[in-house]
Amino acid sequence: MNDGEFAYDALRSDDGATTSIIAYQERAGAPFRAVIWSVPRQQWIFAPAIAAEALYDDDPQTDAVDRAEAERIATEVLRHDLPSEGALLALCEEGERNGWSYGPPR
Numbered sequence: 373m374n375d376g377e378f379a380y381d382a383l384r385s386d387d388g389a390t391t392s393i394i395a396y397q398e399r400a401g402a403p404f405r406a407v408i409w410s411v412p413r414q415q416w417i418f419a420p421a422i423a424a425e426a427l428y429d430d431d432p433q434t435d436a437v438d439r440a441e442a443e444r445i446a447t448e449v450l451r452h453d454l455p456s457e458g459a460l461l462a463l464c465e466e467g468e469r470n471g472w473s474y475g476p477p478r
Contacts, residue, residue: 378457380442381434383408383426390449393442394423394434395460405464409450410475416455417475418467 383392396406406423407416426434437445439454446454455463470476 378439378460380437380439381427382437382442382445384433384435386433390445393437393446393450393454394426395442395454396420396423396427397464403468405468407455407460407463409446409452413475413478414452416452416460416463418463418472419475420467421473422475 378395378397381394381396382390383394385391391411392409394406394408396404398404404420404424406418406420406427408419408423408426409415410417410419426432443454446452467476
């Protein structure tokens with residue numbers, strides 16, 4: 373992954389069903405950024421703390437996917453479009469400006 377590009381992972385439940393997509397950026401010398409599909413909110417949210425817990429767990433329940441597969445999962449499983457990389461970047465910038473780690477306040 374090049375600095376600034378998003379990587380994608382599919383998040384699975386205990387039964388193996390895909391429940392979310394995580395779009396994230398690991399940038400040298402910069403904070404971890406991540407946008408995740410929030411099932412309770414039914415929206416894409418900037419939530420790097422939640423994403424990091426899922427991605428870096430000792431027993432991760434995530435699978436790396438490419439952008440095309442992430443788009444397919446978002447449309448067919450989550451029933452919502454995956455935001456463009458520009459929109460993902462905007463969500464990250466908004467979340468960082470507001471100091472969100474677990475998504476926007478309710």
